[in-house]
Structure formats: C-alpha cells, structure tokens
Amino acid sequence: MSMAEVAATEPTYDLARFRAAVGDVPVIDEPALVRLKSRDFFWFSPVLKDALGEKSADLVLCPRDEADIVRIARAAAKYRVPITPRGGGTGNYGQAVPLASGVVLDMASLDAIETVEPGRIRVRAGAILSNIDDATRPAGWELRMHPSTKRTATVGGFVAGGSGGVGSVTFGYLREIGNVLGARVVTVEDEPRILELRDRDALSINHAYGTTGIITALDMPLAPMWPWLDLVVATDDFASAVRIGHRAALADGIVKKLLTPLAWPIPAYFRHFKSEFPAGKSCLIAMVAEPSLASFKTLVAMEGGDIAYCAATAEGPGARPLYECTWNHTTLHALKLDRQITYLQSLYPADRLEESVAEITALFGDELMPHLEFIRFAGRTTCSGLHLIRYRSAERLGEILALHEARGISIANPHVFTLEDGTRHKRADIDQLGFKGEVDPYGLLNPGKMRSFVPVRRSA
Numbered sequence: 001m002s003m004a005e006v007a008a009t010e011p012t013y014d015l016a017r018f019r020a021a022v023g024d025v026p027v028i029d030e031p032a033l034v035r036l037k038s039r040d041f042f043w044f045s046p047v048l049k050d051a052l053g054e055k056s057a058d059l060v061l062c063p064r065d066e067a068d069i070v071r072i073a074r075a076a077a078k079y080r081v082p083i084t085p086r087g088g089g090t091g092n093y094g095q096a097v098p099l100a101s102g103v104v105l106d107m108a109s110l111d112a113i114e115t116v117e118p119g120r121i122r123v124r125a126g127a128i129l130s131n132i133d134d135a136t137r138p139a140g141w142e143l144r145m146h147p148s149t150k151r152t153a154t155v156g157g158f159v160a161g162g163s164g165g166v167g168s169v170t171f172g173y174l175r176e177i178g179n180v181l182g183a184r185v186v187t188v189e190d191e192p193r194i195l196e197l198r199d200r201d202a203l204s205i206n207h208a209y210g211t212t213g214i215i216t217a218l219d220m221p222l223a224p225m226w227p228w229l230d231l232v233v234a235t236d237d238f239a240s241a242v243r244i245g246h247r248a249a250l251a252d253g254i255v256k257k258l259l260t261p262l263a264w265p266i267p268a269y270f271r272h273f274k275s276e277f278p279a280g281k282s283c284l285i286a287m288v289a290e291p292s293l294a295s296f297k298t299l300v301a302m303e304g305g306d307i308a309y310c311a312a313t314a315e316g317p318g319a320r321p322l323y324e325c326t327w328n329h330t331t332l333h334a335l336k337l338d339r340q341i342t343y344l345q346s347l348y349p350a351d352r353l354e355e356s357v358a359e360i361t362a363l364f365g366d367e368l369m370p371h372l373e374f375i376r377f378a379g380r381t382t383c384s385g386l387h388l389i390r391y392r393s394a395e396r397l398g399e400i401l402a403l404h405e406a407r408g409i410s411i412a413n414p415h416v417f418t419l420e421d422g423t424r425h426k427r428a429d430i431d432q433l434g435f436k437g438e439v440d441p442y443g444l445l446n447p448g449k450m451r452s453f454v455p456v457r458r459s460a
C-alpha cells in the first residue's frame with residue numbers, strides 16, 4: 001500500500017458495534033490521548049514526519065489479559081476493524097502508527113514474568129525490557145541484548161519491531177537463530193486461535209511490525225549476568241576509534257556488550273554527559289565486564305587510545321547508562337539540539353570493514369558524521385552504521401543511500417514505513433508473508449506495513 005492509497009482509504013467499519021462487541025475492555029477515546037498513542041518516533045525521519053504526522057487511530061484498547069485480546073481479535077475480524085499493536089511506542093519508522101485508523105492495542109498490562117529458568121525466560125509481551133533484567137539478575141542472568149531504549153521499550157515491541165542493540169556485538173541480531181526461542185500469538189480470524197511458535201517458526205513474528213499476529217508472550221534466551229563497566233576511549237581521529245573497536249570486537253577473551261565508535265563532533269550533542277567525553281576527540285564507547293577491564297585497558301594502550309572515563313554501568317532511577325548515547329539514542333541526542341539532522345542505517349562488509357568505513361567518511365565530508373556499532377552478523381564481526389546526516393532534501397538523502405549501496409554497503413532505509421522498503425532486499429520475507437495469510441486473512445493487523453500482502457478473504 002502506497003501512502004497515497006493509505007490516505008485514500010476511508011474507514012468502512014462500524015465502530016459502535018465493534019465497541020459493543022469488545023465489552024468491558026478498557027478504552028481510551030479522548031482524541032488527544034488517542035493521537036498521542038498513535039505516534040512513535042517516526043519524526044526521526046524528515047520524510048516520515050511529513051507522511052505520517054496526521055495519522056491516528058479511532059480508539060485505544062487496553063487489554064488486561066489474553067482473553068481480552070482474543071475478544072478484540074474476534075470483534076475486529078467480524079467488523080473488519082484494523083488493529084495496530086503497541087508496546088512502548090519507541091519504534092522509529094512509524095511501525096506503531098496506524099495508517100488505516102482502527103484501534104491501537106496498548107499491550108502495557110500484559111507485563112507478567114511467567115518463568116525464569118537457567119538461560120531462558122518466558123515473559124508476557126508488554127513487559128518493559130529493564131524490568132526483565134531486574135527480575136532475572138538476582139538469579140545471575142540477563143537478556144542477551146536490548147535496544148538502547150531498554151528502559152521504555154517492551155519485549156514484544158523489541159521482537160516485533162527491533163533488530164538488535166546492546167549485546168549484539170556478542171550475540172548478533174535478534175534474527176539469528178537462537179535469539180528468540182518461542183512466541184505465543186493470537187490470530188485475527190472469525191474464531192481467533194492461540195499459536196505457540198517454537199525456534200525458527202518464531203521468526204515469523206520477528207521484525208514483522210505486528211502484521212503477523214498479536215504476540216502475547218515470548219520465550220527469550222538469557223546470558224550470564226556480568227558487572228558491567230561503561231568506558232569512553234578518546235582517540236585523535238575516527239579511524240583510530242574504529243581500529244580499537246575492531247580489535248576489541250575480535251578479542252574473544254574480552255567479555256563485552258557494546259563497542260560504539262563515534263566521530264567528533266557527535267559527543268558534543270550529549271548535553272548530560274559532558275565530563276565523560278573530552279572536547280574535540282573522537283571516541284569509542286564500550287561496555288566491558290569488570291573481570292575483563294585489565295585486558296581491555298591493555299588492548300587500548302597497545303592501540304594508542306586513552307581511557308577518558310570508566311565507571312560501573314548505572315541503570316537505576318535518575319542514572320544515565322552510557323548505552324543511552326549509542327544506537328538510535330545517538331540520533332535522538334543530536335536531534336534535540338539540531339532538527340536538521342537525520343540518519344541512516346547500513347551494514348558494512350565484514351571482509352573490508354575498515355577500508356569501507358574510511359571510504360565513506362572521506363566521500364561525504366561534513367555532511368555525514370560517522371557513528372558505528374560493532375555487531376556479529378551471520379557469524380562474522382562487522383559494523384552497523386548509524387551515521388548522522390545533515391539533511392538537505394529527500395533527493396539528496398536518496399543519493400547518499402545509493403552511494404552506499406554502490407560500494408557494497410547495504411542499507412536498511414529508516415525513511416520508509418513498509419517492511420519491504422526498509423529491508424536490504426526490498427521484499428517481504430516469504431515465510432512471514434505466507435504466515436500472515438494464515439493468521440490475518442482479512443489483512444487487519446497494522447494494514448499498509450506489509451505492502452506485498454493481499455488479503456486472502458475480503459467479504460464481510
């Protein structure tokens with residue numbers, strides 16, 4: 001569905017009868033609040049800001065449990081009412097913005113932790129990620145990875161909308177087999193079903209923007225918990241920050257959770273972190289396990305960096321963990337001070353990482369401020385690029401993306417709202433597309449986000 005088609009689609013459902021059918025499920029219908037809950041961080045993109053700014057649901061429904069969700073799904077199928085699930089609303093491609101009105105499903109109340117076992121957790125989809133770590137750490141476990149929005153995002157939203165984050169330097173992206181162990185989903189059919197998806201099948205709901213079922217619970221793998229340290233390594237230039245990050249990423253003996261090279265002047269945007277970042281210096285932000293500190297320091301000294309800051313990672317109320325300067329938080333800090341800035345998301349080739357990064361930084365000069373995140377990808381160490389861009393126009397942004405792709409750097413475009421356009425291959429995952437036909441035959445889940453899907457059943 002194109003933006004023009006979405007705009008032209010007038011809702012045809014009978015909202016009053018739908019509302020009666022969902023019974024006593026708590027509802028928000030105050031327009032300002034509904035509009036607020038119909039938004040996410042799409043405004044990160046100047047292109048999406050124009051395209052999605054006016055979109056809103058008719059109602060927000062706040063299910064208390066899975067039985068409420070089944071009731072909502074049944075009523076939605078009967079009256080053909082679109083449903084957009086919502087976790088913390090921190091997605092940044094308009095993933096949680098309802099394009100065809102209908103209802104937003106606020107998953108916040110489904111937040112219970114069901115079981116914690118060595119190496120795995122079963123948790124309801126609306127649980128906030130930091131609450132999950134709080135619950136598992138006393139037993140010596142923590143989530144393998146989390147987005148930098150850990151303190152506001154839900155696990156359901158992360159699995160349905162996110163890709164990876166803090167921890168991906170060791171465990172790869174969410175999409176790697178083993179990083180989501182299972183999912184429980186409610187289908188949107190005349191008689192909704194509850195499906196338990198295991199292992200590879202659970203990938204049907206990963207990064208599908210809530211189009212392939214309403215996730216009510218997830219089985220997630222856990223990693224051993226470490227006392228983490230936040231570090232800033234100051235370097236004279238960006239290439240040195242990349243080189244040190246690369247050596248640390250490849251050093252299998254060093255336990256780490258984050259390696260983020262940033263070029264100066266990006267650290268100048270971190271208003272609340274002034275003392276941690278020496279003025280005029282590029283840097284590498286790192287999270288390293290306390291027992292690995294001495295080894296990390298040795299590696300940094302061998303490569304000519306200076307440790308400018310080192311303290312225990314603090315995540316309590318009022319604390320500022322350094323991971324909130326990384327991943328898409330870097331962009332957020334910059335946007336707070338300069339609304340002309342935007343960003344891109346890219347994947348560098350593992351076999352010529354440092355050369356490719358040098359080529360891109362030389363090509364764009366001041367127009368591009370380099371920001372990388374070290375990750376594991378398909379078993380190899382490489383970088384995701386979340387460079388900041390001084391925005392000139394949508395055309396120039398398109399050129400910048402094309403110049404990357406011409407050099408073998410793949411782009412996951414954050415300036416589009418469909419699943420297909422946001423991927424490196426520009427098409428929907430065939431398994432997800434097939435699965436959608438089974439679980440959402442009327443195409444009511446987040447309509448417009450999986451544009452290649454054609455509803456299997458239409459008539460009311």
Ligand SMILES: Cc1cc2nc3c(=O)[nH]c(=O)nc-3n(C[C@H](O)[C@H](O)[C@H](O)COP(=O)(O)OP(=O)(O)OC[C@H]3O[C@@H](n4cnc5c(N)ncnc54)[C@H](O)[C@@H]3O)c2cc1C
Pocket residue numbers: 040041084085086087088089090091092095096107125126146147148149152153154155156157158159160161162163164165166208209210211213214215216326327328329332446
């Ligand atoms: C400052 C900032 C930093 C970020 N950093 C990262 C990062 O490091 N890594 C990363 O991957 N992402 C990142 N993101 C994007 C986003 O924060 C994450 O993807 C986050 O995990 C989304 O969780 P959420 O609960 O806010 O989901 P939402 O934004 O509420 O939803 C995201 C998508 O999931 C769907 N969804 C939500 N819950 C369900 C459910 N129960 N069932 C079915 N579908 C559902 C929604 O419909 C939507 O399509 C960042 C965003 C911002 C603004």
